[in-house]
Amino acid sequence: MNSPEEILKKYWGFSSFRPLQKEVINEIIAGRDVLALMPTGGGKSLCYQVPGLMKEGICMVISPLVALMEDQVKALQEKGIKAMALTGGIHFSEVDSMLDNCIYGNYKFLYLSPERLQQDLVRERIKQMPVNLIAIDEAHCISQWGHDFRPAYLNIADLRNLKPGVPFIGLTATATAPVVKDIAKQLQLHEPVIHQRSFHRDNLAYEVKEVQDKNYYLEQALKEHEESAIIYVRSRKATVEISEFLKKKGISASSFHGGLTRKEKSERLQAWLQDRVRVMVGTNAFGMGIDKANVRTVVHMNLPESLESYFQEAGRAGRNGAFSRAIILTNQSDIPLLKNQFLATLPSVEFVKLVYKKLNAYFRIAYGEGEGSVHHFNFYDFCSKYELNTLQAYNTLLLLDRTSVLNLSEQFQKKTKVRFLVSNKQLSYYLEANPQADAVVKSILRTYGGAFENNIEINISVIAGKAGTTQEEVISILKRLHKEDIAEFEHDQHDTRITFLVPREDETTINPLIPTIKLQISGKTKKIAQVLEYVENKERCRSRQLLEYFGEENTRDCGICSVCKPSAEKLTRDGMRKIYFEIIGLLEQDEHSSREMTEKLSFPEDHVLQVLRVLVEKGALTVTGGNKYKLSHL
Ligand code: ADP
Ligand code: MG
DSSP states (O other), X not given: OOOHHHHIIIIIOOOSOOTTHHHHHHHHHTTOOEEEEOOTTSOHHHHHXXXXXXXXXXXXXXXXXXXXXXXXXXXXXXXXXXXXXXXXXXXXXXXXXXXXHHHHSOOOEEEEOGGGGGOHHHHHHHHHSOEEEEEETTGGGGOTTSSSOOGGGGGGGGHHHHSTTOOEXXXXXXXXXXXXXXXXXXXXXXXXXXXXXXXXXXXXXEEEEEOSOHHHHHHHHHHHSOSEEEEEOSSHHHHHHHHHHHHHTTOOEEEEOTTSOHHHHHHHHHHHHTTSSOEEEEOTTSOTTOOOTTEEEEXXXXXOSOHHHHHHHHTTSOTTSSOEEEEEEEOTTHHHHHIIIIITTSOOHHHHHHHHHHHHHHTTOOTTOOTTOEEEEOHHHHHHHTTOOHHHXXXXXXXXXXXXXXXXXXXXXXXXXXXEOSOHHHHHHHHHHXXXXXXXXXXXXXXXXXXXXXXXXXXXXXXXXXHTSOHHHHHHHHHHHHHTTSEEEEOOSOOEEEEEOSOOOTHHHHGGGHHHHHHHHHHHHHHHHHHHHHHHOOSSOHHHXXXXXXXXXXXXXXSSSTTTSOSSSOOOHHHHHHHHHHHHHHHHHOOBOHHHHHHHSOSOHHHHHHHHHHHHHTTSEEEOTTSOEEETTO
């Protein structure tokens, strides 16, 4: 048998292991269960791939995301290692022959989504397979206490009965102490060896910046390090808007979110991975498991929803060891926004009951019926019929899906898309000639950015509301624009398929979920409170705050975060006076926004903002309706 070092050299060409890899590998070879906590980019995959290659038989890997599995399988295949991924969307007969291959074809790695473990066929075949190791990637997904709970992960424990004696390895980059305990319990690990590498990152500066004009600051930050970057935003619309903004500023950028087709996703991801596009603007659908070494900047344009997801997203910067920045941009309106957008849209128990009742009414499902029935579903029609808040209803459907009351098909995310094919000017001429289209087109342009550059997702019922017309009318106008080559219009009437997994029993269906619902609400509320605490604590080193959150002791000041090293030297009395005179000089000529002033003055932005704040507090300056500053006595 080859040694771990020989395998590492032979297949990967690396000459030495990274911290912890060797320890973890040795434990696995000795047949023990292991839980490995290593930072993003720490090299978790090798921890199971090397022993998987050393042992006879096949290594099973459970992973939450299709894209992740496909990447890994491709990488293994390129090294001449036989590997396959059994993801969703593969036909039954094909699954059968793939599993046959695993049993008889000397495959070394089988990647599986956790949902696959529910299928009898898959379970039967696993029983016959010579499995040598079961690896659970992103193992925190099994814990309700974690930030990314996926109930399907709970199926994994069943593998203990199917494959008694096969060692388990759980891997994750983010887990607090209680989550670590919970993972070990849920995976039924036997006396697991827990390996934890400090999550401290020498080369990563965590920063929280209070800025008035986030886009402007973003542009400056991207100009500072002209290398690869990721920008996280909260909505799909914002991914498009920010990437358009950057392109206008001459910075190469693309956008990524859950509503893109699989093809669009992979094209955009590849362009970014290969540095043909520099900046990726994404929702949190972007990035899990993505391995790109030269990301120098990660910016959060909004407050993240939990410190776990923040830490993971921020950790994508600086994997190659170069000095890198992870910046949260914030201003006064963020905190109420986070509370409103996020906490207010979490469904209550009553709301879940209501939605469930309405779903049954909508599909005319009788009491005791419905199990296994499949329905086409127009989400917006459903919401408008029963006057439900769409975000809250959406969260409820996700909750019912996660708790296996029903199953939402993948198409759920697919909606209606529009892109204008003519110039702005040509469009105005067209509208003059066709006034009946005017209100609809203008509502679209006012509501969504970037519709001249990209296929933009639009919400028909929102547009109908704004244009003061019906949904049917909106659709017919857009169809006409499509026919006349004014716009491209894709419309999927049945944007969702819902499968009911249990019979309708009203209260009896929902009551058992109450503890889960309550737990979700209290859990999310707590996570948001912790984010706010982090952002607002300007005294303690940012790196220490994060590490302590994950239960690390003996931390030390990092020396590079925005607490350890405020942007430049502290603003002195003298410096303040200088800035003061220059601001007064500018405002004597004309009103200025803070951004116009920072552009004209050669002082750091936060120093200028600090002086402005003092001047407004003292009454020397007034802020106008247009968000400009003027001298109060003028
Ligand atoms: P994680 O899953 O922990 O985020 P990966 O397993 O994706 O990290 O590994 C991150 C990168 O580090 C990969 O490009 C991998 O090839 C590289 N890597 C892992 N182990 C070593 C090693 N011992 N020497 C050099 N590079 C390594
Ligand atoms: Mg990984």
